[in-house]
Amino acid sequence: MFNSKITGLGFYVPDNVVTNDDLSKKMDTNDAWIQERTGIKERRHVVKGDGDTTTTMGVKAAQIAIDRSGIDKNDIDFIVFATLSPDYYFPGPGVLVQRDLGIKTVGALDVRNQCSGFVYALSVADQYIKTGMYKNVLVIGSELHSHGLDMTTRGRGVSVIFGDGAGAAIVSREEDTTKGILSTHLHSEGQHAEELSLIAPGMGKRWVNDILEDNDPNDESYFPYMNGQFVFKNAVVRFSEVIVEGLKANNLEAKDIDMLVPHQANLRISQFIQKKFGLSDDQVFNNIMKYGNTTAASIPIALTEAWEMGKIKSGDLIVLAAFGSGFTWGSVIIRW
C-alpha cells in the first residue's frame, strides 16, 4: 500500500467582482443582511460571453496545479471532476478537461456530490493511488453558478450565497505512509435530497419536454432550492461528527489540528465549528468573504489560498470537511 499526497494546488476565479451592493440593485437585499447571515462581502461571477465555463475555469486551475507539482501533464493517469454545474447535461466535464489539456486518453470520472464533491473526488483519487493503480490523479472542483441563479427577489435566499470559481489538486503516490492523505470519511442521507436541490431539467419530476411545452416563466424548478435553516442545522451537526470521526480514526484530537479548511458554506457555520472544537483563528481558514460559496470548488480554492499564504507547512495536520446537498458530507485528514 502507498499513501497519496497533494503535490500541486491551483485555483482560478473570474475577474468580475460582484459586491452585495451590486446584488441589491437587482433584488431586495442589502449588504448588512448578507454579511450578518453569511459573512459574504463579495463573490465572482463569470461575465456572459467572455468564454469562461465550469470546464475552462477547471482547466485554468488544473494548469497551475500541474505546473506547481512539477509533473508533465502526460504523467496524469486519471481525472476526477466534481461539479454541480457542468457545461453540458452530458458528457460531464472530465472528458472536456482531457481534451482541453491535450493529454493522452486517460480515464475521466465526474463526481456529483455538490458541496461535498471535492472531498468525494479526493477520496476516489486517494483510493486509486493507495491500491497502486495510478501514480498521479488530477482532481478538480469547479462551479459556474451565476448563470443559473434566480437573480430576482424571489431567489434571494439562495442567489446571494453562491459564487463562481475553480480549484484543482494533483494527488500523487507517496512512499512514506506517515505522510499525505491519512484517511477519508464519506456519508450521505438521501432522505433530505430535496431540501437543497435543483429539480429540473431531469428525467424524474420535470422532464425537458414538459419545460419546453409549458414555457412557464413562473416555473421555479430549474432554479436551486434550499431550505436554509434546515440545511444549516444539519450542517453544524454533520460537520462536527465527520471531523470527530476522522480524528478518531487516526488517534488524533482537535488540539492536533494545524489547519481546518471547511467547505465555505456560511461563515457562521465555520465559526460554530471553530468554537465547538476550541480552535483559534489561526487554525481555521475562511475566504467565503471574498468568493461566496463555490460548492465543489470551495475547498480547493481555500486550500490553495491557505497554502499560497504560507499557512500550510510540511508536517502540519490538515483537516478538510464538507457538507451539502444530498445530503452528503465528508472529511479528509492529511499529514502535509
Ligand code: UT7
Ligand atoms: O453549501 C451547502 C450547504 N449550505 C448551507 O450550509 C447553507 C445553510 N443555510 C444558511 O446559510 C442560511 O440559512 C441562509 C444564509 C441561507 C439564510 O439565513 P437565515 O438566517 O436562515 O435566514 P432565513 O432564511 O430564516 O430568512 C430570514 C429572513 C426572511 O424574512 P422574514 O420571513 O423573516 O420576513 C427572509 O425572507 O430574511 C429574508 N431573506 C433575505 N433578506 C434580505 C432571505 N434572503 C434574504 C436576502 N436579503 N438575501
